[in-house]
Amino acid sequence: MSEISKTNWLKGTSGTIILGLITSFIYDFVKEKPILSTISSIFKSIWNFIYQILDTELKIWWILLVVIVIKIFQKVSKEYSKSKKPSLPDNLKNYVKDDFTNWNWKWEWNWDGDKNKWVIKSLWPYCKKCDIKLLIKSSVYDSAMECPKCKTRFESIHRETDDYDGVKAVIYDNVEKNRM
Ligand SMILES: [Zn+2]
Structure with a gap:
């Protein structure tokens, strides 16, 4: 191994070790602090909630229902605005x-x-x-x-x-x- 690649190897390894130490330090810190772990569990449950919504099987009749409801709403609001239209002077x-x-x-x-x-x-x-x-x-x-x-x-x-x-x-x- 040349001098340069030795230095690079050393740099890489020490970098990985330091990163690992910092990560485990943060993990321990979070574990010891109840507020931080509460926040993290809140985030976790929000994430789970989003995940469940995204993961739900979309059924065709849901889409149909939404489309029908929108159509009815449009029709009703159109009729309403028509009924409010004054006659042309x-x-x-x-x-x-x-x-x-x-x-x-x-x-x-x-x-x-x-x-x-x-x-x-x-x-x-x-x-x-x-x-x-x-x-x-x-x-x-x-x-x-x-x-x-x-x-x-x-x-x-x-x-x-x-x-x-x-x-x-x-x-x-x-x-x-x-x-x-
Ligand atoms: Zn002309």
Whole structure:
């Protein structure tokens, strides 16, 4: 054995011995201290509990039962929110299209139970000339709106062409100020 490997061997062995000593010291220490052993037994029982849950055989009918309960709950809550939905006021009923920017815009009103108000749904731009739904042409570099009939086209660089939030804000403002 060379000098270097002898030193390495010595280092390895002494390391193992020291580690063993420390471990048995901790073990004895824990055994003597009732608080520490109580903590360790608490951890053990928590671990056993988790292990038992994980180890339980999962039965198909349990899963089915859970799925059925969730479905029933969803159905009931949907019915409940439906029953709370107010009827659409006349001013909103008729205000489902307007002329902004380069396009006409059409939308629907949808009751939002969380916000407790009517919100705009399915907002879409239409060609002013052809009254047809526009196509959204998007690529990595740009997006544009184009009429499939007359081929009128606006790039998104004209912010107003694809600024849905802006259009929505104008619609809400019109409703608020009764300018429909
Ligand atoms: Zn057109």
